[in-house]
Amino acid sequence: MTALVWADAATPEEGAEQAAALFRETFDYEPRGVWSAPGRVNIIGEHVDYNGGPCLPIALPHRAFVALSPRADRMVRLVSTQTRAAVDVLDLDTLGPKGTPGEVTNHWTAYLAGVAWALDRAGYGPLRGFDAALWSCVPLGAGLSSSAALECATAVALDEVCSLGLAGTVEAPDDEGRKVLVEAAQAAENQIAGANTGGLDQTASLRCREGHALALDCRDMSTRQVPFDLGAVGLELLVIDTRAKHSLADGQYGSRRADCEESARILGVDQLVDVEDVDEASAALGGERLAARTRHVVSEIARTRAFIELLDEGPLEGVRVAVAGALMNDSHDSLRDDYEVSCEELDVAVEAARAAGAYGARMTGGGFGGSAIALVSADAVLGVARAVADAYEARGWQAPHFIRALPGAPAGRLS
């Protein structure tokens, strides 16, 4: 029996010290401050963001920490322990979108420098250049949004050192101002890093609150805080990082979006969130593939609304936890069978978690690898994790990593 691998979050003090130490050692002076932003996990509402549907993310306790100081010129110097030790130097006057002469070739630096570029473009510039050191404990490429964490930590840092007045504080966030930062972070990811994603990740990182899930309506990006204090009712959310990443992920994401757009066009609606009768829609779509995609989107939107209503009624106790678990299970089955974005590693994790007593389990994020989540009573967490790890070992797969997720704080400077 191999040991379970827990990918625990660093404490805010540890993370801040790691980033500050890297800054000092690289640039040989004290950073102005350290800002951080969380990764996220989506509880339910998968592959509906780009169809105008609702989703329900929480901020993870895992954060990216950016130690930063503004410069007098427009240069950006960046360093991260996790990628490589060498300092990357960029110029805000010449950097530009993917596919243009100013494109950023070193991927990870695009996420940071891209935020300054986007704020410039949004009329908040010209921003000063900066020196920054990055340290993060958000698992990379696990579908937990390590990329948005980088962008959002940079966004709140630049907000403060350039006196943009948009973010407020962690304790008293300025939700309107943060919408502007969400857009800048998303523009950095879409245009400078060249990754075609919606605004869910950045919204979660900047606008979630501790102890709450964020009910996000992706039609207009309006939000509502929903109490989600699992600890108070003896529950935990176990995140299972499968450590698998299948090369199909990017192409399949694009083709699912295209399927949804085509379905909406045939049905004569703006977005699939506007479909009223799924049986009628299926008949109109004819082809089995588009009908199945639409079935997932419409049913997932209904499940997410039901889940949010459950949380509004009260804590997840008694019959409510059973219903919540069933909604999560149905979500996974729909993503596996109708949307076809799961994979063996995700299915095995979900099946093993359910068999070991989880109330519900599902893949989360884009699919084809990444992470699954399980809603588990606190005293069953170890047993469920063990069952998943054993199922992986029996297949000769690399060991999954586990996270116990409690809803954490949004991006900002932690005291």
Ligand code: ADP
């Ligand atoms: P996810 O956001 O789900 O973790 P992405 O592929 O969107 O997956 O983002 C992962 C990318 O983010 C990495 O390839 C790297 O470029 C960047 N990244 C994340 N964390 C770090 C880090 N600590 N140091 C350097 N780059 C990082």
Ligand code: MG
């Ligand atoms: Mg990402």
